[in-house]
Every structure is written in C-alpha cells, then in structure tokens.
Amino acid sequence: MPNSTSIFRRHIFLPQDHGSWVFILCPLSIGLFTARQFSAASMALVVTAMAAFLIRQPVTIAIKAYSGRRPRTDLPAARFWMIIYGTVLILSVAELITLGDIYILLLGIPAAPIFAWHLWLISRREERRQAGIEILATGVLALAAPAAFWIGRNGYQPLGWVLWILTWFQSGASITYAYLRLEQREWKSNPDHSTRFKAAKWAVTYSFFNLIFTLTLCVMQVIPVLIWLPFLIQALETIWGTFNPAIGAKPVQVGTRQLFITLIFTFLFIILWR
Numbered sequence: 338m339p340n341s342t343s344i345f346r347r348h349i350f351l352p353q354d355h356g357s358w359v360f361i362l363c364p365l366s367i368g369l370f371t372a373r374q375f376s377a378a379s380m381a382l383v384v385t386a387m388a389a390f391l392i393r394q395p396v397t398i399a400i401k402a403y404s405g406r407r408p409r410t411d412l413p414a415a416r417f418w419m420i421i422y423g424t425v426l427i428l429s430v431a432e433l434i435t436l437g438d439i440y441i442l443l444l445g446i447p448a449a450p451i452f453a454w455h456l457w458l459i460s461r462r463e464e465r466r467q468a469g470i471e472i473l474a475t476g477v478l479a480l481a482a483p484a485a486f487w488i489g490r491n492g493y494q495p496l497g498w499v500l501w502i503l504t505w506f507q508s509g510a511s512i513t514y515a516y517l518r519l520e521q522r523e524w525k526s527n528p529d530h531s532t533r534f535k536a537a538k539w540a541v542t543y544s545f546f547n548l549i550f551t552l553t554l555c556v557m558q559v560i561p562v563l564i565w566l567p568f569l570i571q572a573l574e575t576i577w578g579t580f581n582p583a584i585g586a587k588p589v590q591v592g593t594r595q596l597f598i599t600l601i602f603t604f605l606f607i608i609l610w611r
Contacts, residue, residue: 343414350418352394356515356592360475361390363603364482364504370607371500372489378436379488384429386481389445392422393452397459404460438488444480451477468516475508499560503606506547507571511599514540514575518591521582528582537579544572560610567605574598 344350352358365386369379395418401407402415433441451474458464482504483497517540534541551565583591 343410344417346414349395349398349411349414350391352391356596359511359596359599359603360478360508361386361481363599364479364501364508365485366603367504367606367610368482368485368497368500369489371610372486374489374491376488378433378438379485381429381432381436382438382441382481382484382488385426385433386484388422388426388429389448390478392419392426393455395419395422396456400456400459404462406459406462440493441484441488444484447480448477466516468512471512472509475512476505479505479508496560499554503551503560503564506550507568507599507602510540510544510547510571510575511595513543514571514578515591515595516540517575518578518583518586518595519588521578521584522586522588522591524582524584527584533579533582537575540575541579544568544575548572563609564606566609567602570601570605571598 347353365383369375369383372379395415398407398411399415399419402409402411430442433439451470454470455464455474458467458470464470479501482500486497486500487493517537520536548565548568548571551560551568554560555562555565
C-alpha cells in the first residue's frame, strides 16, 4: 500500500487537462436540468459518470509507467485510485440496475473502444494533438446528456438524442477552435487576412454549421425556438479569434477563455430550454 503522500498526488488521481472537465459536466448538467426532475437514479448516474471519467487518469498514469514514460513508483498510487474509482463505479452501476435503469448503461458501450484506442496512443507516445479522437471521446462524454434526460423523464424519449447531438457538436466546435488558438500561438507576427482565414476555416465552418443546424431545428420546432443563441456565441467567438490571433498567448489563457465560453453556452442552453 502506498503511503499517504504518494497517494494524494493530484496528477495521479485527477485529470490534468483541466478543459476536459467541461466535456462531462456540461452535458451532464444540460441533461439533468432540461429533464427538470432529480431522483435517486439521477444521483446514481452522476456518480457513475464521474467515476468513469475520473478512472481514466490513474489508468493513463499506469500505462505511461509501464511504457517507460513515467517512473514505476507511480504504479502503487495509480492502482490504488483505480481500485477506488472502480469500486465506486461498480456500486453506482449496481444502484442503477436496482432502480430499473439498466438500459442507460448501454450508452457506455461506445466508451470501451474509444478508451482502448486512447490508451494505445498513450503507449506509443502519440496521444497529443489528436483532434479526431478527442472529438470522438467528447461524443461519448456527451451521452451523459440523454442519459440524465431519460432518467429525469422516467423513460426513453427521442428528444434525448437531439440533446446528445447538440452537446457533442458544441464540444467538437470547442475543440476545433482551441486547436486554432494553439496554432496561432506559434505565429511570429500577425499575418494577412488570407492566412488567418485559411488557418481558421475548419473552426469557422464547424461553429457556423452548428449554428445553422440548430436554427433549422428551431424553425422545424424540434427544439425550443431560442436554443440557437448559445451556438451563436461560439460562432461569434470563432470569428473574433480569427481576426485576433492568440500570438504568444499561454495555453492556460487559451483554455480559460474557451472554458468561459463553454460555461456561458451551458448556462444559456439550460435557461432557454423551454
């Protein structure tokens, strides 16, 4: 058993990519609040989702230790937290089953291959700057929205899939924009308009596709009429970032600003969902 000092090292039991927290907490919050009901099953889902999210960190540390990227002295603490999170996960899943919400657990099936792929990349030192797998991973995390929505509504409703798509699309736009800002950090000077737009084309396309898609759903009365407004904020932020490159900015500045945008998106989404 590792001593208490080695156990409570934050890099072992808490994710260090701080922006990842919003990709689980925002969909989960949206699902809970749009359902407008909170029950014992909702609480069990929150615990399940957070335990599944948190266990990724000690597993990642263990993979890095076994592949020689971290010292083997990290392994005892990593194993300890895998046991803690794993136990909490098993107990919360058992509670969901007891409460009759076993169908919700099927949403966790896509997580296994994505997580395995991520760990394989870590073992090969290739996990950095993998926008594709990050977007796929946020799609898995966004499943927390329909899960919380269905539990709150006491059963399956097709609208839950719409919540999933909307929250996943926003996460994808956020990641694409963050990559743009990180690319801009490396620029030595402010380039011409053509260069700035070329670098931003995917981020702009993604955010405005989300806006147009959401507007279409609003016009079709599939979702509340003003839900397009949160997506407008991300689109406007992307345009602003295109004209105001993050030259020389620190990564934490880029991440903090996008975190703020995502929090505004989540708050407005919840308020405007009527």
